[in-house]
Amino acid sequence: MFSRPEAHPNAAVDALLGGAGQWAAVWRASQLGLVPQRVWPSGWSALDAVLPGGGWPGHGLTEWLCSPPGAAEWRLLAPLLPTLTAPLALVAPPQVPHPLGWRVAGWSPRHLLWVQASSPAERLWATEQLLRANATGAVVAWLPEVRATQLRRLQVLAAAHEGPxxxxxxxxxxxASSPAPLRLRLRPLPDWGIEVDLVKRKGPPLTQALRLTALPDALAAVLPARLRPGARPLPSGADHVVVRPVVSLVAH
Incomplete structure (x- = not known):
């Protein structure tokens, strides 16, 4: 007689999930979920501490919710740029990219793929083609009129894209509901700040929004102390500040 081997207690669940390697997709609601793929640090330790996996995830869709468009996205995007080893793709950005500013931030604008698309159909089509190609380090698309069914298709395509x-x-x-596993609401604040509220994540809800300081290093070097984050307000009666430009003479 041969004894029947005992089945592993999680064998049925493993078979349902497609193997033990899929356990990372399951998490307790009271804890941050794990991200089995690579993540990219956001550049702010306080934000990474509340993002599943500790950064912007690859192989998935992330939503940034902000009004007006372009008010806070560039500030939040800047620290990601130097970490990319492949081109960055922008689809229909609300403002013209500023190559000199990005170069100062430590990233070469030669690695930028800028797609100008005006209609919602063109924006969606360009985003889908970029995801299918999987040849960029990250894709950032402004899709103000995208529908839920279109977002689900983007989420499927994003699962095969390595970068954010x-x-x-x-x-x-x-x-509105969304298939994106990670959703953040952004709000620009005075003193070069950004308020970040996690609308959706794999884990418990965030009880308090984060306040991040996004003052560019190049600007911090020349900004007067009275205009820097945390500076004391102007005395009563001083309703304006005069900033005199610095003129440098360069011999040719």
Whole structure:
């Protein structure tokens, strides 16, 4: 007689999930979920501490919800640029990219792929083609009129894209459901700040929004002390500040 080997207690669950390697997709609601793929640090330790995996995830869709468009996205995007080893793709950004500013931030604009698309159909088509190609380090697309069915298709395509895939939508879209596993609401603050509220993540809800300081290093070197974050307010009666330009003479 041969004894029947005992089945592993999780064998049935493993078979349902497609193997033990899929356990990373399961998490307790009271804890941050694990991200089995690579993540890219955001550049702010306080934000990385509340993001599943500790940064912007690859192989998935992330939503940035902000109004007006372009008010806070560039500040949050800047620290990601130097970490990319492949081109960055921008689809229909609300402002013209500023190559000199990005070069000062430590990233070469030669690695930029800028797609100008005006209609919602063109924006969606360009984003889908970039995800299918999987040839960029990150994709950032402004899709203010994207529908839920289109987002589900983007989420499927993003699962095969190695780098972060960021879809920027109006802040009012936070009230609608979305297949994106990670959603953040951004709000620009005075003193070069950004308020970040995690609308959706793999884990418990964030009880308090984060306040990040996004003052560029190049600007911090020349900004007067009275205009830096945390500076004391102007005395009563001083309703304006005069900033005199610095003129440098360069011999040719």
């Amino acid at each position: 895939v960021l879809v920027c939508r109006p802040a009012g879209a936070a009230q």
